[in-house]
Amino acid sequence: MTSTAEAVLFWSLAPLMVLAAMGLLFARKAVHATISVVFVMISLAVLYVANEAPFLGIAQVVVYTGAIMMLFLFVIMLVGVGASDSLVETVRGQRFIGVLFAGGLAIILLAFLGRLTVGPGVGHEATVADNPTAIARVLLGNFVFPLELVGVLLVTAALAALSLTHQRRLRDRVSQKDLADARVAQGRRLTPLPSPGVFAGRNAMDVPALDPHGRPVESSVSRVLRARGQERDAFVDPEIIEVTEASRPAVGTWDRPERGSDSAESAASEGDSNTREESGEK
Structure with missing residues (x-):
């Protein structure tokens, strides 16, 4: 009860x-x-x-x-x-067919319930402790093959879900080398925006950064600030720039002397020392 x-x-x-x-x-x-x-x-x-x-x-x-x-x-x-996907009928008349099948199923269920007879209760024999063990013996004993088929079906459904959700790339992955090649082809800067150089007196965002030779770097200031006229000048003493340019080595040359000049200078110095020694002896 x-x-x-x-x-x-x-x-x-x-x-x-x-x-x-x-x-x-x-x-x-x-x-x-x-x-x-x-x-x-x-x-x-x-x-x-x-x-x-x-x-x-x-x-x-x-x-x-x-x-x-x-x-x-x-x-x-x-x-x-x-919600918009469910409003589109892929097959014409599928809603009418669905309503027809649902009505037929309802008629079958009502007819089955009309002939149903309920007998007296039999207690809780089906819920004893041995019932799960009996179900396991039946499933793993008499229905091993159908159980394996169900497992294969579930794995297939999981793989199908992965294949449906996998999206192919519209473009190939761009590597760092590809980005560098594209920048070289476009004539753009390869390195990031320069920071204030050795002659910089301030690090404000509206003041251009200075390269190691004291020249302002235009790309270090935002184009928005330049368009608004909010860019300030970065002043460096012209004498400092002249000294820096004079001490700057030419492109493609080295600061150190060549090997031949080293040997010539050493030979000349040895010759001078020898002449001095001879004059002292005399």
């Missing part, structure tokens, strides 16, 4: 389950419909546990809610099925 707590639990969950089932039919978004089905399955698992059938309740949560429905939910979220 149903206890008061069990009746309260049933009448509390039953209306919510009906509303969630209606949400499956009338939800505009596929994700909301999937969440409604998940709520129905969890509520059904709670009713199983309340009727002293914990194995069915755990199986309902683990298999249906935790595996199948979560797989559906993730696939829908990854593929991106929206």
Whole structure:
């Protein structure tokens, strides 16, 4: 006989389950419909546990809610099925065919319920401790091959979801070398924007940076500031620039002397020292 707590639990969950089932039919978004089905399955698992059938309740949560429905939910979220997709009929007249099949199924169920006879209760023989063991023996003994087929089907569904959600790149990945080649072809600067040089007196963003020779670098100031006329001049003493330019080596030359000049200078110095020694002896 149903206890008061069990009746309260049933009448509390039953209306919510009906509303969630209606949400499956009338939800505009596929994700909301999937969440409604998940709520129905969890509520059904709670009713199983309340009727002293914990194995069915755990199986309902683990298999249906935790595996199948979560797989559906993730696939829908990854593929991106929206409300506008359900309004487009890929086959003409598919809604009429769906209503026709739903009506036929309802007639069959009503006819079956009209002939249903309810006998006296047989107790809780189906929920004894040995029932899960018996189910495991049947599944892993008599139905091993169908169980393996179900596993292969689930793996195939997971691979299909991965293939559907995989998006090919419209462009190849650009490497750092490709970026450098493109900048060289366009005549752009390879290095980042220069920082203030050795002659810089300030580091404000509206003052151009100075290169090691004291010349302002125009690219160091934002084009927006230059367009607004907010750029300030970076003044350097012209004498410093002249001294720097004079001490600057020519392009393609080295500061150090050549090997031949080193040997010539050493030979000349040795000759001078020898002549001085001879003159001292005399």
